[in-house]
Amino acid sequence: MTRCAADILAAQVASFSRIAGLAPEVDQAAAMVTAALAAGHTVHFCGNGGSAADAQHLAAEFLGRFLAERAALPAHALTTNSSTLTAIGNDYGFDEVFARQIRGLGRKGDVLVGLSTSGRSRNVIAAFEAARRMGLSTIALTGATGGPLAQGADLAIRVPADETPRIQEMHIAVGHAICELVEAALA
């Protein structure tokens, strides 16, 4: 299927026209993250490919600043240390790259945010299983179908799109909305 630029851009506008319906879930996610940060806990992020970039982007918003000048907030992307990722991947398998980091770095009361457009990435699902066992809260950002990741999460934000790029574009919009709400709540 070949689409011209106008078709692709129209598809982006169409998916974004549905995003306001996610307000209740976005409010809930912001409340979970705000409560954890206010109690001194950390927010961890993970995902693969473009979602790894989104995980890093969102962690940076908390550690750095989003819109307001304020103290650094503890956030961490599990996607950034190539030595950690290759050691765990090589020795234990790629499915373990995030779960093992959660077992090492996660603390009861922390929040784990997993981004997966399919909701089927096994390494993200394994990290959620580890987090659940340890008492972390879990927030899944997925596409409309949600997959097993959404089913097993404390909170699932299923954005109303089916194609990976459209889903990713909405994930970063949702992530930014959560950042803004958390920053305002903690100000």
Ligand SMILES: O=C(CO)[C@@H](O)[C@H](O)[C@H](O)[C@H](O)COP(=O)(O)O
């Ligand atoms: O960015 C893109 C496509 O837009 C790709 O890199 C994409 O993230 C990768 O194929 C991921 O492995 C997809 O994983 P997931 O979203 O299904 O968990």
Ligand SMILES: [Zn+2]
């Ligand atoms: Zn992408």
